[in-house]
Amino acid sequence: MTQHDPALLSAALAGAEQALNQAISLAPHSHQELDAVSGTLLGIEVTSLDLTVYIEMVTGTDVRLMAHCERETDAFVRGTLEDFAALATSNDPAATLINSGIELQGSSASLITLQQVIARMEIDWEAPLVDILGDVAGHQIAEGLRRFFRWGEGARASLKRQVSEYLLEEGRLTPPKAELEHFYDAVQSVAMRVERAQSQVEKLLAKAAARETPQ
Amino acid sequence: MNDEATSNADRDDDTTDFGYTRVDREAKAGMVRGVFDSVASRYDLMNDLMSGGVHRLWKRFTIELSAARPGQTILDIAGGTGDLAARFSRLVGPEGQVILADINAAMLEVGRDRLIDKGATGNIEVVQADAQALPFKDNSVDCITIAFGLRNVTDKALALRSMLRVLRPGGRLLVLEFSKPTSALLGKVYDQYSFQILPAMGRLIAQDADSYRYLAESIRKHPDQETLLGMMEDAGFGECRYHNMTGGVVALHQGFKP
Numbered sequence: 001m002t003q004h005d006p007a008l009l010s011a012a013l014a015g016a017e018q019a020l021n022q023a024i025s026l027a028p029h030s031h032q033e034l035d036a037v038s039g040t041l042l043g044i045e046v047t048s049l050d051l052t053v054y055i056e057m058v059t060g061t062d063v064r065l066m067a068h069c070e071r072e073t074d075a076f077v078r079g080t081l082e083d084f085a086a087l088a089t090s091n092d093p094a095a096t097l098i099n100s101g102i103e104l105q106g107s108s109a110s111l112i113t114l115q116q117v118i119a120r121m122e123i124d125w126e127a128p129l130v131d132i133l134g135d136v137a138g139h140q141i142a143e144g145l146r147r148f149f150r151w152g153e154g155a156r157a158s159l160k161r162q163v164s165e166y167l168l169e170e171g172r173l174t175p176p177k178a179e180l181e182h183f184y185d186a187v188q189s190v191a192m193r194v195e196r197a198q199s200q201v202e203k204l205l206a207k208a209a210a211r212e213t214p215q
Numbered sequence: 216m217n218d219e220a221t222s223n224a225d226r227d228d229d230t231t232d233f234g235y236t237r238v239d240r241e242a243k244a245g246m247v248r249g250v251f252d253s254v255a256s257r258y259d260l261m262n263d264l265m266s267g268g269v270h271r272l273w274k275r276f277t278i279e280l281s282a283a284r285p286g287q288t289i290l291d292i293a294g295g296t297g298d299l300a301a302r303f304s305r306l307v308g309p310e311g312q313v314i315l316a317d318i319n320a321a322m323l324e325v326g327r328d329r330l331i332d333k334g335a336t337g338n339i340e341v342v343q344a345d346a347q348a349l350p351f352k353d354n355s356v357d358c359i360t361i362a363f364g365l366r367n368v369t370d371k372a373l374a375l376r377s378m379l380r381v382l383r384p385g386g387r388l389l390v391l392e393f394s395k396p397t398s399a400l401l402g403k404v405y406d407q408y409s410f411q412i413l414p415a416m417g418r419l420i421a422q423d424a425d426s427y428r429y430l431a432e433s434i435r436k437h438p439d440q441e442t443l444l445g446m447m448e449d450a451g452f453g454e455c456r457y458h459n460m461t462g463g464v465v466a467l468h469q470g471f472k473p
Contacts, residue, residue, distance in 0.1 A: 005461065010276045011269075011272050
């Protein structure tokens with residue numbers, strides 16, 4: 001028997017699938033990239049939620065989400081929710097995949113392509129708005145939305161920078177990144193010197209013990 | 216176990232259940248036909264009303280569990296207005312085939328029109344058929360689905376054996392049907408809903424309270440999860456199991472032809 005109520009999971013997946021396909025349909029640049037991985041089946045197991053979801057790239061414009069699938073997956077990844085959140089927002093998904101706690105079976109290429117398509121997805125709000133509201137009003141509202149999202153992006157970056165500056169400069173709660181790296185290097189260097197000294201001492205002790213042993 | 220349901224469903228006498236009423240076995244098919252003739256044009260609306268739209272999610276999971284793939288032959292019994300058939304049609308592709316079967320001509324007519332409207336025609340065959348005596352060759356179908364239809368069949372054991380005959384070895388049967396809530400509290404709420412709210416909705420929206428009352432009664436008379444599982448095993452299906460959905464209000468049973 002399944003762990004989760006299939007109807008609840010179906011509801012979540014149906015909503016996510018519709019939102020994802022809607023977003024893809026409004027992002028024409030993604031179609032070609034997704035076409036390249038059409039037919040691919042990915043499996044994602046979120047261990048912290050005891051949940052497995054399958055993503056089938058049906059065509060360049062159609063993605064299917066499933067709770068149950070008997071086909072063999074092209075790539076299957078297993079990890080915690082935090083691991084997947086880090087992967088989804090990563091600028092370098094290949095490095096994140098290697099360094100995180102995510103287990104991967106199969107090919108990582110399709111997984112990385114999907115992550116990059118989602119991360120780079122630029123939704124064209126204008127097309128559906130123009131269809132509904134006409135050229136003038138649709139364009140004006142789309143322009144307003146674009147300005148709003150640009151402002152949101154700028155505000156997010158600015159907030160991140162200011163929080164970082166406060167923690168470093170004003171509050172002195174965390175050390176600067178360069179200082180921290182220098183400290184780690186110094187610790188590493190001390191550790192290596194200690195190891196070398198320890199092996200010298202062991203060598204000398206062995207030599208002394210050999211001298212003291214009667215022939 | 217739902218003893219009443221078991222005993223009444225396939226009792227060795229000349230009567231059977233029609234909701235809470237005992238009727239002649241020969242008469243049941245005609246009476247069920249009467250109900251569905253009267254609701255055929257509003258069937259999808261009725262399903263949405265009865266389930267609050269959740270029937271779409273139950274059917275979505277049924278499609279997933281079917282593991283339908285290109286080139287397969289899928290038989291959708293009691294296929295009603297063809298919503299499962301339309302989705303199967305896309306999954307099996309042009310090299311596969313979907314057979315939409317229903318005993319009720321009015322339902323099939325609505326289903327065929329809907330499928331044509333959706334552009335799903337090339338690989339779909341529409342057949343008027345009785346689930347108890349399916350007019351298909353032995354070992355000819357990869358997967359059979361019957362969604363919210365088995366409870367209306369007069370002799371369920373006969374129907375299950377007929378489905379087994381038509382399936383290819385390794386083929387699967389999926390029975391999606393209302394069942395017994397797993398929690399007593401949910402059961403009470405569900406009873407109130409079925410016998411108070413549902414007929415009132417039927418009267419208000421479809422001017423047909425009797426059909427809605429029959430549907431609520433027929434759900435209560437249908438075998439519960441374990442009973443239906445036993446019936447599938449008795450018919451000869453292997454690896455039988457079921458998934459409760461929405462707290463057991465609906466169960467999806469699965470069995471394979473050995």
